[in-house]
Amino acid sequence: MRTRFTEIFGVEHPIVQGGMMWVGRAELVAAVAEAGALGFITALTQPTPEDLVREIERTRELTDKPFGVNLTILPSIDPPPYAEYRQAIIDSGVKIVETAGFNPADHLPHFKDAGIKVIHKCTSVRHAVKAERIGVDAVSIDGFECAGHPGEDDVPGLILIPAATSKLSIPVIASGGIADSRGLVAALALGADGVNMGTRFMCTVESPVAHEVKEQIVRNTELDTKLIFRTLRNTARVATNAVSEEVVEIESRGAEFGDIAHLVAGARGRKVFEDGELDAGIWTAGQSQGLIHDIPTVGELVDRMVAEAEAIITGRLNDIAGADRAVRA
Numbered sequence: 001m002r003t004r005f006t007e008i009f010g011v012e013h014p015i016v017q018g019g020m021m022w023v024g025r026a027e028l029v030a031a032v033a034e035a036g037a038l039g040f041i042t043a044l045t046q047p048t049p050e051d052l053v054r055e056i057e058r059t060r061e062l063t064d065k066p067f068g069v070n071l072t073i074l075p076s077i078d079p080p081p082y083a084e085y086r087q088a089i090i091d092s093g094v095k096i097v098e099t100a101g102f103n104p105a106d107h108l109p110h111f112k113d114a115g116i117k118v119i120h121k122c123t124s125v126r127h128a129v130k131a132e133r134i135g136v137d138a139v140s141i142d143g144f145e146c147a148g149h150p151g152e153d154d155v156p157g158l159i160l161i162p163a164a165t166s167k168l169s170i171p172v173i174a175s176g177g178i179a180d181s182r183g184l185v186a187a188l189a190l191g192a193d194g195v196n197m198g199t200r201f202m203c204t205v206e207s208p209v210a211h212e213v214k215e216q217i218v219r220n221t222e223l224d225t226k227l228i229f230r231t232l233r234n235t236a237r238v239a240t241n242a243v244s245e246e247v248v249e250i251e252s253r254g255a256e257f258g259d260i261a262h263l264v265a266g267a268r269g270r271k272v273f274e275d276g277e278l279d280a281g282i283w284t285a286g287q288s289q290g291l292i293h294d295i296p297t298v299g300e301l302v303d304r305m306v307a308e309a310e311a312i313i314t315g316r317l318n319d320i321a322g323a324d325r326a327v328r329a
């Protein structure tokens with residue numbers, strides 16, 4: 001499968017593993033690269049920029065194929081040293097970056113000067129258009145289905161992706177709710193040049209999260225997510241558990257961040273991923289859980305997606321188009 005995305009970013013398959021806090025580490029990213037897709041180390045999972053440099057080196061020891069780094073720029077009262085993480089990425093010689101969370105305008109010139117290609121991930125057509133205008137190389141657009149931050153517009157991918165591809169001339173990566181070959185083919189039909197998956201890659205052998213989390217994703221259905229921080233206009237889609245249910249309940253009574261801060265602390269979410277204690281805190285997962293029924297290796301997952309996607313295009317879709325021609329003849 002060749003698209004503008006595979007050509008520009010120099011990868012074999014039009015499949016991306018987007019940044020994932022606590023999950024986007026060397027083991028997973030290298031496995032994704034070895035499978036011919038594009039994986040992103042998540043910069044802020046590393047406690048310091050120096051640790052990020054080491055994580056990039058660790059990834060290079062595991063693969064000589066291309067991979068990137070995600071820099072999530074969330075506005076915050078006490079922000080991490082974004083400029084230092086950015087410099088660590090540049091100094092490490094990484095050539096692909098995924099930005100997300102906020103307008104990347106402050107960071108883009110630095111990446112571009114270093115010859116780095118940038119995919120900006122956003123959740124609306126207007127932000128995608130703005131990102132194209134300031135010079136990113138591609139955009140990844142998260143529909144309402146996605147794990148993590150879907151924005152506040154609640155537009156699902158079936159609308160958002162074609163609405164974006166009609167307005168943009170750079171490649172668009174469809175993101176959110178995609179977990180198998182059907183999603184990949186659908187995204188290509190909607191005009192996208194590739195797909196981005198989070199939850200699906202989190203549920204693979206090489207993903208560095210506790211086995212209990214992967215088994216819970218397999219058990220979960222598309223109904224098993226909660227939208228938290230809605231009332232704060234910073235919505236996040238996370239897995240349903242005792243903690244996310246409590247957060248939603250407190251929010252429904254008109255809470256301020258201070259009322260839920262103890263429940264949503266990052267350290268508690270990290271405990272879920274590290275110790276497999278599913279109710280220890282908030283953990284991110286999308287509606288695509290309903291399409292995930294196994295824990296394959298990354299290689300098996302990517303090979304299967306590509307082979308099945310090609311089979312859908314040359315089989316079912318071709319038959320439909322052929323049947324239509326026969327009817328008209």
Ligand SMILES: Cc1cc2nc3c(=O)[nH]c(=O)nc-3n(C[C@H](O)[C@H](O)[C@H](O)COP(=O)(O)O)c2cc1C
Pocket residue numbers: 017018019020021022023042070072099100101121142145146147148149175176177178196197198199200202283284285286287288
């Ligand atoms: C555990 C987890 C953590 C995530 N953390 C981040 C993050 O730190 N930065 C970011 O840009 N996206 C993050 N995401 C979003 C993914 O990169 C991707 O956009 C999203 O998962 C796509 O939706 P899907 O899960 O339905 O495939 C995270 C997703 C998951 C599942």
